[in-house]
Amino acid sequence: MTNQRMRALLEASPVRLAPMASFTNVPFRRVAIGCGSGFTTNEEIDADGLIRESETSLALMRMDPALGAVAMQLLGNSAETLVPAAVRLVEAGADIIDINMGCPVRKVVTKGKGAAMMRDVAETARVLSALRRALDGVPLTIKIRGGWDDQHCNAVEVAQMAEEVGVDAITVHPRTRAQRFGGRAPWDLIGDVVEAVSIPVTGNGDVTSLTEARRMMSETGCASVMIGRAALGRPWIFDAAYDALDADGRAAYEQRVVDEHIWLIDECFEGREALTQMKKHLAKYIGERPGTRRLRAEMFAQTSEAALREVFARQFEVVETVTA
Numbered sequence: 001m002t003n004q005r006m007r008a009l010l011e012a013s014p015v016r017l018a019p020m021a022s023f024t025n026v027p028f029r030r031v032a033i034g035c036g037s038g039f040t041t042n043e044e045i046d047a048d049g050l051i052r053e054s055e056t057s058l059a060l061m062r063m064d065p066a067l068g069a070v071a072m073q074l075l076g077n078s079a080e081t082l083v084p085a086a087v088r089l090v091e092a093g094a095d096i097i098d099i100n101m102g103c104p105v106r107k108v109v110t111k112g113k114g115a116a117m118m119r120d121v122a123e124t125a126r127v128l129s130a131l132r133r134a135l136d137g138v139p140l141t142i143k144i145r146g147g148w149d150d151q152h153c154n155a156v157e158v159a160q161m162a163e164e165v166g167v168d169a170i171t172v173h174p175r176t177r178a179q180r181f182g183g184r185a186p187w188d189l190i191g192d193v194v195e196a197v198s199i200p201v202t203g204n205g206d207v208t209s210l211t212e213a214r215r216m217m218s219e220t221g222c223a224s225v226m227i228g229r230a231a232l233g234r235p236w237i238f239d240a241a242y243d244a245l246d247a248d249g250r251a252a253y254e255q256r257v258v259d260e261h262i263w264l265i266d267e268c269f270e271g272r273e274a275l276t277q278m279k280k281h282l283a284k285y286i287g288e289r290p291g292t293r294r295l296r297a298e299m300f301a302q303t304s305e306a307a308l309r310e311v312f313a314r315q316f317e318v319v320e321t322v323t324a
């Protein structure tokens with residue numbers, strides 16, 4: 001039953017924004033959805049922090065009706081905290097609970113969380129079973145990597161275990177934890193997972209356009225695709241209509257998106273947090289082109305929103321003119 005709901009959601013969301021800590025909050029997810037992304041997943045929330053009611057974790061629980069269905073992602077290492085944290089998120093309105101089993105960050109994996117969950121398959125099976133029992137009727141998904149390192153590339157084993165304990169869908173970013181973000185993501189491993197399980201698989205890694213997303217789906221058989229880094233500063237990546245526009249049309253589209261994003265950041269955050277968010281995202285909209293490092297440094301040096309927006313507006317215009 002939950003699996004049918006999950007399949008329907010995935011069918012309606014073939015390409016969507018990947019979760020990215022400190023970027024994929026409500027404003028950016030609303031912007032991505034406005035551009036055509038399917039349902040979104042929040043940035044990871046630490047289950048221990050949520051249970052302790054840490055301010056940071058509670059702030060990350062923010063949801064918004066404009067997002068439609070939401071997947072809320074948890075980071076944890078035991079059923080003792082993951083289960084109550086997941087129940088709390090469902091009570092707060094989460095439609096799907098996703099467990100992060102791919103985060104490669106040292107301070108995360110040393111606590112047995114993130115990608116470290118792929119190392120102890122038996123214990124992770126117990127944790128996922130407990131979540132499955134507690135989340136009756138709520139889709140439960142996991143996001144995994146290829147494995148810990150080249151010697152322990154066990155995505156297929158982990159995916160099969162997950163299917164057995166009742167997980168409804170899996171996202172695979174096929175790099176190992178040891179690879180972090182280096183080299184090319186080995187898409188063939190996504191295909192291996194698709195072959196090995198009958199629950200839907202979402203592919204992820206190095207997709208930079210809708211054309212690439214379609215290629216990933218046809219080469220691996222995955223049911224849907226998540227796009228992460230390539231959507232930062234380019235949320236229009238989700239809109240096929242954008243590609244068909246001429247240079248003026250694209251510039252107008254981009255300006256509209258940036259204006260909306262700024263407005264949403266102001267609506268959701270206050271003071272220092274709003275300024276930080278604006279700097280992070282506006283710096284991404286500037287993109288990576290010759291001379292943009294200096295432009296970004298100037299933006300990060302600003303101490304008020306008004307000044308930041310003024311520098312950005314000047315720079316965004318320069319970039320538009322240079323690339324038009």
Ligand SMILES: Cc1cc2nc3c(=O)[nH]c(=O)nc-3n(C[C@H](O)[C@H](O)[C@H](O)COP(=O)(O)O)c2cc1C
Pocket residue numbers: 018019020021022023042043044073100102103143173204205206207226227228229230
């Ligand atoms: C800044 C940053 C933050 C990330 N945070 C998360 C996260 O909170 N949860 C998660 O599952 N993956 C996270 N990821 C991984 C992405 O979701 C994605 O798997 C990875 O970037 C590969 O996809 P891409 O090549 O499309 O970027 C993060 C990646 C980046 C670059």
